[in-house]
Amino acid sequence: MSQELIDERIGKEYSAGFVSDIESDTLPPGLNEDVIRFISAKKDEPEWLLEWRLEAYRGWLEMATPHWAHVDHEPIDYNEISYYSSPKSFEDRPQSLDEVDPQLLEVYEKLGIPLHEQEMLAGVAVDAVFDSVSIGTTFRAKLAEAGVIFCSISEAVHEYPDLVRKYLGSVVPRRDNYYAALNSAVFTDGSFVFIPKGVRCPMELSTYFRINEAKTGQFERTLIIAEEGSHVSYLEGCTAPMRDENQLHAAVVELVALDDAQIKYSTVQNWYPGDANGLGGIYNFVTKRGVAHNRSRISWTQVETGSAVTWKYPSCILRGDDSVGEFYSVALTNNCQQADTGTKMIHLGKRSRSTIISKGISAGRSSNAYRGLVRMSPRAEGARNYTQCDSLLIGDRSAAHTFPYIESRNPSAVVEHEATTSKVSDDQLYLCQQRGLDAEKAVSMIVNGFCKEVFRELPMEFAVEAGKLLEVSLEGSVG
């Protein structure tokens, strides 16, 4: 976010007594127990949840910022952030696309996003929003018929308190890590999904359909519960760039797959990466983890092209026997972006299996690290892991790193790790250009080819958009 925005927020006059002043819509910057009480009161939360938040906050105060990731950024002043701001009112939104940053529209254009979707993404207060409301309504009716619950986590706290209380923090404990603890203390919204026993969710669930709640701020909390034998596919984000004003995003996602359940979680992350000189951009520090019970399957697919700094390790705890964990990742960094991303596969169950396919692409002056842990516990009899970790370098100023951690405490477990590093060669570019393609098209085609194994895992429409997104993100990386 721009310095002006930070200044603007810091410079905001202190509106005294925010605990009593429930009517106020935006909190001044700063973090303390009163702020947490304010958020909880604003959302009319039950007492246990307030206590839960405060406990997380007290834990966070004792923790230190993690420094092990291969990233370098200015320290974050948590007292400069405002922790609650209600969505912009209808009147404050841009009234038409004419009022939206033309540069942003240009990118939408390149991605081939239809006009009414552009309006939704840019938050324009016109028909599109009404459209989405009506889409959202039909959508909900269909889900309700199947017994599927899909709503915001705030709603769930009121409507399904038992489920939330049972599962919230069951996968990512409040004090799991620095950013997860912060999120637990101050999360404002996010998604809640519940698939009852034996139900196959009739459609792909996507945050896209909850566009009215898209601007839920930087501390999202998502909880997905798939009961025995159920199936669900969840899509997070969209391929269009999100010019969010927030500097820090610390989200938590928890997945619970009970016996024989399957959860497929796909992400396309394209937050603002900062400018070509590394000014601005989002810090994306996310904790995502799933627990897989007997014979269940959790599959993470991510395409990460945005954010100035990414710190993200979608993981699987393979608790049940014959459970399956999968991680398919494309992480692209350009200009001055930094990414430290990967996964953890914790094998507890017998014959549990995991697959990791990671594709890192570094262009410009960026740095891209894969960090992955495969742990075979003593009782993980006959467990297997296969890891393939490929890096592709573009130009001669970018960097790729691989940090694999393998811990095997069971002699019958099998762990395979393959890694490659390659470069987009001048000869490949020459061949493409000799056949009439310009250098940018050539690079994007070569990079798409490199990512093919991961794109195959994405839902069809997403895969096409992800390909285009790489093309846009790679602009200016050659020549």
Place this chain on the structure above:
Amino acid sequence: MLVIENLHARIGDEDILKGLSLTVKPGEVHAIMGPNGSGKSTLGHVLSGRPGYEVTAGTITYNGEDVLALETEERARQGIFLAFQYPVEIPGVSNMEFLKASVDILREHRGEEALDAVTFMKRAREACTLANLDHSFLKRGVNEGFSGGEKKRNELLQMMLLEPSLAILDETDSGLDIDALQVVAEGVNNMRNDTRSFVLVTHYQRLLNFIKPDYVHVLADGRIVRSGDASLALHLEEHGYAWLDDEVA
């Protein structure tokens, strides 16, 4: 029409072409022969605009346009095609996808309508059959895991689909067995017409048993030292290149 006049080119500090002149008219087939290191392959890369090749003097025009002022891809869009001696692999990018992207842009540049997917597939399969490649090669990554001979035939496949007006074949015959050589020759002969020109860069005469050139040029030390008709190639076959030393000196 391709007109090269007094072309001098170097790679790094090394002068390779030292005053080469050549004119290729529409419909003509020219063979460029010569000993190793005489500059045959350099000529092909300078024509197609490979980075790292510096032209220090001379001119190249194609259909009146200054070729040296054009980027590599712009030359390709003008109809100049180079069949590579050592085709490079592009893993994960299918031959089909690559060819479609290329055909689309070349057709667009020629002012022709884009081919629909069905028509393109049909043509691609036909070209595969002519190049003696199984149709499954269309789905494989560009040259990915292809044998040497398959790579050469894949170049032929590309040439047939891209329909260039000037095709330069850089030692496409080397490393091919006699059957594959005939496939390549047949591909070229099928494409010969009044407007399309070919420059065949070759080390051996045997390709010319199957493709009858209009002219044969002998390149030595960066210059064309002798030009003639097809019989010159036979003369070379019989006497080798040693006799050239006397002429160059």
